[in-house]
Amino acid sequence: MPMAILVSNRDARLIFLNKQGLAAAPNRALGKEGLLQLIHDIGFVQIDSISTVERAHHQILFSRNQTYRRDHLTELLEKDGELFEHWTHDASILPAVFFRYWKHRFARREPVLKERWLKWQGEGFDSSFEETLQRIAEGGAAMSRDLKVADHKSGGWWNWHPNKTALEYFWHTGKLAIAGRQNFQKIYDLAERVIPGHHYEPEVSEEAFLDWACRSALERLGFATRGEIAAFWGLISPEEAGVWIETHREELTEVAIGPADGEKPRLSYAFEGFPDNLGDHSDPPARLRVLSPFDPLIRDRNRTERLFGFYYRIEIFVPEPKREYGYYVFPLLEGDRIVGRIDMKADRKAGTLDVKRIWWEKGVRASSGRLERLEAELARVARFAGVERVNYLAGWQGD
Numbered sequence: 361m362p363m364a365i366l367v368s369n370r371d372a373r374l375i376f377l378n379k380q381g382l383a384a385a386p387n388r389a390l391g392k393e394g395l396l397q398l399i400h401d402i403g404f405v406q407i408d409s410i411s412t413v414e415r416a417h418h419q420i421l422f423s424r425n426q427t428y429r430r431d432h433l434t435e436l437l438e439k440d441g442e443l444f445e446h447w448t449h450d451a452s453i454l455p456a457v458f459f460r461y462w463k464h465r466f467a468r469r470e471p472v473l474k475e476r477w478l479k480w481q482g483e484g485f486d487s488s489f490e491e492t493l494q495r496i497a498e499g500g501a502a503m504s505r506d507l508k509v510a511d512h513k514s515g516g517w518w519n520w521h522p523n524k525t526a527l528e529y530f531w532h533t534g535k536l537a538i539a540g541r542q543n544f545q546k547i548y549d550l551a552e553r554v555i556p557g558h559h560y561e562p563e564v565s566e567e568a569f570l571d572w573a574c575r576s577a578l579e580r581l582g583f584a585t586r587g588e589i590a591a592f593w594g595l596i597s598p599e600e601a602g603v604w605i606e607t608h609r610e611e612l613t614e615v616a617i618g619p620a621d622g623e624k625p626r627l628s629y630a631f632e633g634f635p636d637n638l639g640d641h642s643d644p645p646a647r648l649r650v651l652s653p654f655d656p657l658i659r660d661r662n663r664t665e666r667l668f669g670f671y672y673r674i675e676i677f678v679p680e681p682k683r684e685y686g687y688y689v690f691p692l693l694e695g696d697r698i699v700g701r702i703d704m705k706a707d708r709k710a711g712t713l714d715v716k717r718i719w720w721e722k723g724v725r726a727s728s729g730r731l732e733r734l735e736a737e738l739a740r741v742a743r744f745a746g747v748e749r750v751n752y753l754a755g756w757q758g759d
Contacts, residue, residue, distance in 0.1 A: 364613075364625075365635075367617050369618040371635075374644075375582040375635070375641060376667060377657070377696055378582075378638075378641045378642065379580055379582045380656060381402050385645060386649070387427065390429075391427075395432050395433065396436055398421070402656055403454075403593070405417045406453075406654040406659070407451045413713065413741065414741075417433070438539065441554065442455065444555060446465075448594045449594040450654075459555050460563065461572055473532055486529070488523050496548060496550060500549065503547050507523035531546075535550070536550060536551055537553075537555055538554070539553075574601055577589045579631075584629060585628050586605055587601070588628075589605075591660060611631060612629045612631060613632050615630045616628075619666045619667070645695070648734050650692060651691040655691070658672060669698075670698040672701070674689075687703070699724045701719050703717045711749065712742075712747055713747050713749070715753060715756045717753075717755070
């Protein structure tokens, strides 16, 4: 393999932003087909139940395109069957064309899940499995509460009732799929009734699965280490990614990625022909945009820190007195840089987006132009969240 190609930090950021759909014009007409293509291009959209401003999957898509419509996502998931819900590193929305590869995840996870849930739930954790699957097969789609035994006292996810345990187990192992949601609660049905036949039936070999898992991850990252390739989908191990790299050396080139701190470049891999094979890469819009804490751009926190010099952790589970920032703080992307973070919450009863506090990154000045861009973005976010106005609380700009 020839000497590694040196990639500046700014060029690396531009490549990744383009790959992640954050360099295109955010006000271009998207439509339903465009939405499906966007999700396919970035790979997945994480789902999260927290709705401080808007649920994560909606905000991830809105930050890329302000013409995004929630009903298009629902149609693609629940009517057209072109998207499905399953696990990457976390619960996510994925193109249904990938379902054939997820069959390998199901097979890999089943023995692991059995062992783990046996320790968690104890002997007899699978006591209701057969009857639950039969109930879905004969009675049709159902929610967990439809099957809950009357005398079971729920204590949260750690104390699921036996039918809920069965439903989740069969979802994780591919026998059930999510047919829809009601107030964010899952509706389960047989996978073959949810996933269209042309996506459900195809099978791929183990070799083809491993090749796709690595190749498709690298395509969406632009450049990556073996660990980043493995972590993108959460389907394979770093060791398997390492073997793929070694057996496909003739297709790959080494690239040295300049980190944000100016220290030693990090050796990564890209496809041969890099960077010419990436096509035209445009500069991201200069506007300031609010990112979801679960945005795929920043999902890999270590990569985020190396590329953007931005250290980020969600502090939901940190006791309030020990939080550095806030309960649910949103990163702020401006052009090709992450320039700050903001603590805000939609108060739907009052019809306001309450801005509690903003923190600019070191070296970022709160100029009048930047504040104008922030106000314009917050007004867009407020409209998207369905509230009437932005409410700046006392002291929101800090010291």
